[in-house]
Amino acid sequence: MILDGALSAGRPLPASRALAKSLGVSRDTIETAYAQLHADGFIERRVGSGSFVAEMADFGTRYRQVKRVAPVNDASHSLSKRGQAMFGGGGVHEMLHPHCFAPGVPDTRNFPLVLWERLGRQVLKEIGHDALLHGDPQGTEALRRVIADYVNLERGARATADRVLILTSSQQAMTLCANVLFDAGDRIFIEDPVYYGARRAFEAAGIERLPIRVDAQGIMVEPLLQEQRTAKAVFLTPSHQFPTGATLALERRLALIEWAAHRQTWIIEDDYDSEFHYAGKPMACVQGLDPHERTIYIGTFTKSLFPGLRIGYAVLPQSLVKPMTIARTLLDGHTASIPQLTLARFMEGGHFGAYVRMMRQIYAQRLELLTSLVRTHLAEFLEPRVPTGGLQMPCILTCDLDEQAVIAAAQRAGIALTGLSSLHALDKVKTGFLLGFAAYSPQELEAGIKKLAVVFNSLKRG
Template sequence: MFRHSQLESVKASIAHPAHAALPLHARIQRAVRQLIVDGALGPGKPLPASRALASSLGVSRDTVEAAYARLHAEGFIERRVGSGSFVAPMPEFTPGRRLSRRDALLRSQAPKLSLRGEAMFRSGGVREMLLPRPFAHGVPDTRFFPLPLWDRLERQLRKEVGAQALLHGDPQGAEPLRRAIADYVNLERGARATAERVLVLTSSQQALSLCAQVLLDPGDRIVVEDPAYYGARKAFDAAGLECLPVRVDRQGLLVERIAAEPRKARAVFLTPSHQFPTGATLALDRRLALIEWAARQQAWIIEDDYDSEFHYAGKPTACVQGLDPHDRTIYIGTFTKSLFPGLRIGYAVLPPQLVEPMTVARTLMDGHTASMAQLTLARFMEGGHFGAHVRLMRGVYAERLDLLARLVGRHLAGLVEARIPGGGLQMPCVLAPGLSERAAIEAARGAGIALLGLSALHAAGDGEAGFLMGFAAYTPQEIEAAVRRLAAALRAAARS
């Protein structure tokens, strides 16, 4: 029989709210198993008869029998006809054995990771807010998204494709979506794409990781903009690459410094249409010079066109990939910013010689992107709804950027200088001399406001003190209220 304390332990475990969703026999099984694992019931110890335990717990005998049957199937107990149930011997594990000091120390230490695993863990990963607060950057406004239309298109597709959508999908991506993406980037971004060159992925971050692991070896050098998108640098660091930072000015990456760099790079990563975080656009002469450098060096250009849909003045410059006659450019795009983050669809337009290697490598990561989401997005794009939504949101975001710039000038004068971008979903702001970036971000956090610091985006962490203010996801009323709270918080921080 159980001792009183053991019986009470089983009762407490059964009644615990965390186990409420489990069937009663499974709760009893888990509770008894835990007593065995903890060493409270040693090998050979008899268990109470099922009738007796059922009576003590106030359950049916069948319930206890079901729990014992599962424990027996798992190898925790033995059942002997005419004798009862007993804890099974477990020679490779001695329940209740006290850990030696050495064993206890080893258990308390951090796990031994691979060099790549250690780099990934140290980076902190790329985390997004589940419920973004003003002024979280890079977040679109999902309240305008035509969900009823999307739902109707998805229902139509379910009727048409039926159970086919439940099977494995093409690892390169659904052909209708690849065709729609190619048509879109050719028309809107001046790309040179075909459906055969498009690889559908879950995100631009996955595309960066693929490029780092498939195209480059640990120790290889890659040129990275300075400042740069933090997710790219983390992906390259995790792959063991040596990042060579090259400064950015008002015309984008200083391409002439790449050619002058004595440490030859095998790739360059850049955001030429709307540089993150400065908002600069790479000048045409620099684009052409970069293409020629890559051709001479047989290097790769990794072009991240993360939010080019949202430009607010004039026509956007054609993408680098469309200007590259040598097929050395990988063009990366995403629907996270243009539609909604939960869609989890990005893509890469690849040089023909990379399509098969990158597709095969992708199968080792996650196999394929969900078929129904791909097919629905393809139908959404084919019907002209994607273009219409982007045009609508471009106007909405332009008004919000204009409002944010005016409010910052009115309420944060003397504290920050706004640098109004020509596109994108966030506005860089530089702090006045003498103000601490860390103090400003902490003060904003205390006021319920999320800011991304600028200095940490520089390779040496020595850039101008300031922050990014995302404006796309917030209504005019939310923007004004948040700017007022931020102004109060920053003025209080400046006085302290």
């Protein structure tokens, strides 16, 4: 370990008595080994202080071990086909400290930490050590109950506690769907453009994705109904389509429900940020309109509360509850109990609703400001497409600059841009960018747009 650099110069070594006890050998054995290391110059022994790695830069070639074979950096040849698909797709990466305009990132600076801490202490005081044990793989009953009540009241769902499955994220829910409902080679209809996390979850499972175009009213149903190839499911973000922000029209929702019932296929509804609707009233979720139990409803608290909570959920048809619950035990067993119980109290006490209402107003103001800033400083380059809700705004590139060149230049300036073309599968793509606004103060948004204006103008001159 000294030769390999794992134990650096000056590093203290364990006391001989403690090391002998740990290894189950005589202390004389340890003393003999330390004496040899000292004699060879590897360590220094200081009376009253102990043994330390010697301050020497090179211990000489006679002590070097046979040079190890360098590890192969490209391990893809040893992966399974599914492993190669997961690795090659690049995963879904969230920035730990997001630069300005990262999409899908909520504000966390306004979250009531003191209240959350107090509720967490109540959980530990009342439940005690039982909160430290393994939890129900389906999720704690208290949280499943309040989630069912919430989605029924706020989203018009048809949910009961026994049909709710608590997960760590909506991404885990999509991965479960991909692995439980599909075999490799099966097909799924997806929106085009589509959320990259969903596309990669289905791609990694070996599922063929059939893209269907999206317009101002959401996914275009006629091409899907006329498609001759069969598919096991359709993936939707009907509340705020990602990334366009379009809301799926009611007649299209009803048509998809009847199509799914007739074809015995599934509707996977990702309702990732429906809490934040700024214009008009939000439409009832597809799951609540579906009397045939063909819809899997996915929700998350990553956007409405904070990403570090790691709690999402799915409202399942009764026939899928046991298969999905058993399948999730193979992934991670169960969701942590203490955050679940704390969240249940947060919702039961009315704090969740109050927080969402406050943040909805803040986000609406930030969206309005971002729209104004883009039109003021970037009118020559971008056309904002103002969504009715969500945490990000798409902007269409109206000049002849290259989308990837802008992204690279913006990154060098400390700005995170997501290109719209990367979210498309079909041709005739309108290039542009997805600007997240929720996590940033008015001052940060203004500074970010001014930086972006400098980037665009420098590229234009170049």
